[in-house]
Amino acid sequence: MKQYSKKALSLAISSLLVSPLTSAQSAPSSDVERIAVYGALTTTPLVEMASSIDVISLFDIEQRHAQHLDEILNKAANVNFATGASRGRFVQIRGIGERSQFVDPVNPSVGYLVDGINYSGMLAGASTFDISQVEIFKGPNSARFGADGLAGMINVISTPTSETTNGNLQLGLANYNSWFAGAALGGALSDSVNYRFSVHQNSSDGFINNTWLGREDTNNQDELTARVKLDWQVNADFKLNTSVHLIDVDNGYDAFSIDRDRTTLSDEPGKDTQQSEAIAITADYQGLSWANVQVQGTYLQADLAYGFDEDWTYVGIAPGWEYSSTDYYYRDKQDSSVQLKLSSKEQVNNDWVVGFYYADKDEDLERDYSWDSAAFLSGVSRQDSAVFAQYKQDISDTQWLTASVRLASQQFDYSDSLGIAKEIDDNDWGAELSYQQQASANTMLYLSVLRSYKMGGVNASSLSKANDEGLEAFRQIILDNSEFGAESLVGTEFGLKGANQDGSLVVDFNVFYQWRDDVQYKNSFVINQSFVDFYNNAASGRNYGLEANLRAVISPSVDVFLNLGWLETEIKGITRRVDDVFENLQDREQAHAPSYQVNAGINWQLSENLTWLVEVDAKDDFYYSFGHDQRSDKQLIVHSNVSYSHGDWQFSVYVRNLFDEQYANRGFAFGNDPRDEYEFHTYEQFGEPRRIGASVNYHF
Template sequence: MLFRISALSLALSAALAVSATEAELEHITVKGDFRQQDLQRLAGSVAVLSEQDLQRQSVQHLDDALRQFANVNFAAGASRGRFLQVRGIGERSEFIDVINPSVGILIDGIDYAGLGISSLAHPEQLEIFRGPEATRFGTNALAGMVNLTSKAPTAVAEGKVNATVANYDSWQLTGVYSAPISEQLAYSLTLDQNKSAGFIKNAYLNRDDTNNLDEFTARLRLDYQALAELKLGFIAHLIDQQNGYDAFSLDRNRTTLSDEPGQDKLRSKAVAVTADYQGLALADMFTQLSYLNADSDYGFDEDWSYVGIHPWGYSYQDRYLRGREQWTLDYRLTSKTDGQLWGQTDWVVGLYASQRDLSLSRLRRAESRWRFFDSSLERRNLALYAETQSPLTDKLTLVLGGRVERYRDDYLDSGNISLRPDETLWGGKISLNYQLNQQAMLYGLLSRGYKVGGVNGEALARAGEDRFAQLAEKASFKSESLLNAEFGVKGSAADGSLTTRVAAFYMWRDDMQVKGWLNPDLGPEFAGFIDNAASGRNYGLEAETRLLLSPSTQLFVNLGYLQSKLGRYLTDSGLDMTGRDQAHAPRVNYSVGADWYLTEQLTLQAGVQGNSGFYYSDGHNAKAGSSQLLNLRLGYQLAQWELAVWLRNALDKDVGVRGFYFGNDPRDEYAPHVYEQFAEPRRFGATISYSF
């Protein structure tokens, strides 16, 4: 408690002490909000990374970037970490049951929730919204939202090409080019190809590429100024991911024994059209219509071994083929600043509609016998939202927002089970923002988020078996809601030498969704389901500071402190988890980085990122250890060229990113162990860049 009070007092004192002069400040614009506002004047805990910030840590993928954010974590269980947690809330896997992520992902306004981000090459910026953002994003933002914006088209031709080589037979080639086609039309194209043998040695097959990476991403943006008041846009994305998946080792290291290594493949195509019309007297009109089609193939060797490893061994394989087709419409009116409908009040009203068709084919082989399970889910969402900003005095502003969302599911599976759950959910926010001076703001925020419920397909499929009969009571799970109370301070020195942001929050979770597992005979047969715990509590601090120590030295410090508690919750295996920390919720995480400009051409950048240990699951007590990662980068700039050599995880630490606790090794009579998937080991490489 003393730590929390001291940290908040220090940040508040720094903000109150900054000068109130009119000096020119660096402004970071948050692109994911209704209005593109200055980060320092936006109520809420939002973190932003530019392309330069990502370059500082030699980031190649979202996994590498997330460790820079306070109170943000991720789980792998696949070739990449696409399951995100913010403030201790978020999913850790997806098998049979369709989940609605607690932390959504938008790329250029297109919904990629559950699919992840395959490339961070040449972004405009990456934003993390922490805390419920139902008014802005709806059911996909119970705990937060990740928003990635691609490079916008420019009026002058410009481009950049990066080539990287690294250990583990890795290479990456990326490029971005933007140029006008005419006075009205311009485009931006980003391409990225990333390949690596991966960081696993398969001793049985004598291969080092069974957990390989092979990812191609293309993003295109077109802007067309059709009229003085009308701007049209076109967006196209292509993702082709052909990754292997062979990550868990019976020997609990980076050496596997699988005879049937798996795969983690994704092919996704998305397009969107936008229209921004500013010809109305009272409001600007914005519309985005998007379409996404994705097919994935995820599978693994369930026994993690080979036939003949031991007389008690078994041979299972699991594979999930998913299809996803979605349409999304977002239409809104935003008041003009010079023609208000209600005095000085700014307002936004909008309509959101989506249609998502999901299909699953599960192919599971137990010894020589195949089991098949198919399901389809059609989900329809319709929402109305609104937000107002009203100045109460010249320094005090009241923000009110709300969203009402109706969803309906049509579920059907190969067991001829048909369900049609539907519900109306709501969320909103109210904040008071006090602008102390040009450089400092205080805010108090109360916000409510929600997440839809769903159907436990695996529980329904296995409930007919005698040993899984109790799963009949787990046919579905309820929606979850979250109430967040937050106080924050944001301040900047007038000369730009110091920028600080601190948020203190307390969140109440009702009917929190947790992942449960049933293993009735302690053998290789499991059944998973989503359950509802009675409640949960999450509270803590987030602090971010940038300090210019000298003209040649810059320091960055991000710190997250989190307490998370499960409410009354008894697992089906009899464990009482009441009061325990929630899964993937480290109590402390931090990122400290520095830039030293040694000469006009030579720059040294260093960063240390770490977190305390955390539980892997709400269904068992296995824990990940604490971690500390050291990253180094030395760059030399010469005109349009830059050469950089870099180290990630320089101390070669094993960092767990997914973990289970059970028995899977016949050699020790299936004694239970903590089995972990590890993040990348020490990486070193060189990158050459050319800007033109």
């Protein structure tokens, strides 16, 4: 990759950062790049997708100096995330998505795929090095992705192989004793085999000072990722693609402060780790006269560990009031899947796809909790199967309809060391019907109606406490709520995607309305200092708003961009109990659903080789949970990046959170300070402080 010229910069931003809109067939200008979306049932030009999809490119990732997915999510409108771990592992799209995971085997509302491998719920190792693009699908997407696509999907594509030798070397340093280094190389092994290899290490002391232990690395980051791709063109009609991933994350977790700042007093800091190996093999056969055939098989094995110092303090801080305990969760996950897909040949006017999907998922948990006399063990086995189809009907040269449907079945078996066993068999469906019209040479309008689903499950967390001392009065309530039901989401969306002739002005705008039924939400009993968490189904919810992405070239040396999300949410039928007080929430905003989100910036081409980016992230305040009414503060974060390019080299100096604003990505509300006899407080995990760094990239 050569230096970032002004033309390359304009193309990258207009076509990727703000969701480029114009395909080659509809725009004669060569300045508007044609972008493919790989997460659809077939690879499809972005302009032909009748839904809101943000595409974040390698260019965007490098300008942000992001080493992890959670460092770029604020670039997408109506996308939020929660920490409560070493990284932002829990994503919400349009206000829908999980905010934590402890005992319960969670089926995420927002899934996460990398090269076709399902990492949903495992974002600790979400490295962004050597990634060609990140596709963020918003709204109901079960017709494409199944249960993991209830509210959306994050689909990541690593850099593909190529016949020509090319690569990338990266090295960076930043404050908080941070450094990162990566190397990627690709090319041809023979006339028929291409390869791509990458390895990346990210390390940092983190942003916490543990004053009791005298350490500044108890919330550290130690993240290693390696990927290999091999593509073998067996013959003219048959191709095999293989992707192998190795992830080794050994992060600390010491984020919540009893003093409610960036200093902790924990005497037993926790950890957040992921060691995983995964492989995906895809076989494409195009030798049939009437259809193309694709078979993909994946396998993933992951060992996950997550734990923390529950009291956040040390022995002796408040004799007579204090307690001391740790809570650790060790998971062993195995996930294998196979998908068979038949699709129409390219010359067919009305495209179609039919297919079958099967996945076998096992998850074993060991919880080691100081207050339990023995470890709590549980095992979950899931078998997911589905048939799916898609059909595109041309109405005229400028109008077409697309219909998709997915019929799914899940068998869910649960057992634990308390002798509790549950079996759940469920069936559900997802669908999409969209109308698209080419309104002009460079403008497309669409209207879509969609339905998503999310299967029910078992409340392992509450069941693990059914026999706990002090909870005898609630045992029957716990047993009565041992299961929770499926959730469905129906949405409608209207959008416009357009650009002027030369691509100097690009607009992507949509409005949406989503109906949630039988909303799955985390409820809890709070009795003194004891918590009993479990999932319930609320009556209903509503999520509606708009997303607008704008990019404009102001002059040959200046371009600007704006990504804006506005969101309104409400929930009905939530009940909660604190001690002996019952509450019923009606028409309250949903958790982690800020009313507005803004990402905006300006890019200056100061000279042929020198560029300067100033970027702003803004976010409204939001509720942290359904279990209490505490809210975050509003956020306004400024970033800056200066890059100098010379041939294949790029040198950058950057600042994220320029004004060192303190903001939070996760919050809890309860009493946990023995020094004030456990008065009620809001405790928050703060986001990244001011980061100052420099990097060098060599693209060849």
